[in-house]
Amino acid sequence: MKKLTEEEIYKKLESLQGWEFDNNAIHTSFEFEDFKEAFSAMVRIAFEAEVQQHHPDWTNVYNQVEISLSTHDAGGVTEKDFKLAESIESIINAGE
Template sequence: MSVLTQTEIEQRLLGLPEWEYYDNAIHAEFEFENFKDCFSAMSRMAFECEALNHHPEWTNEYNVLKITLTTHDAGGVTDKDFKLALAIEHIVEEDEE
């Protein structure tokens, strides 16, 4: 899998306003109503991670989830990171409804 250029990354981020590109990765932070809702979303995300065989770096503090995506094997951001970011966005959007 090939690493995306900065221009390609910036273009794709236009459709993912919660995400930013820095330090050779894409990053997002999501705030939930409470810890239970945050952890529930993380559990659903875990299934997507397994399905895509791609696992984020993430931290959870009470109701805040911080996620970093990069493809370590490729040495940067790839299509795989954006596929997972989109899946994560769908899960977060479901929680907001």
């Protein structure tokens, strides 16, 4: 998978509200009602990540989930990261 240029990354980020590019990855965070809701969203994302065979770097503290996506094999952000980011957004929006 080809690493995207910064210009390509910023162009693609225009369609992903709340995501930003920093330190060779795209990042976002979500705040949920409580831990159970945060963990539930993480489980749904985990199943999708497994289907895509592309896994996020993420952290969870109580109702906060922070996600970073980068394709380690390519040394940066690729189409795989944007595909998973779009799936994550769909999962989160479906849960609202």
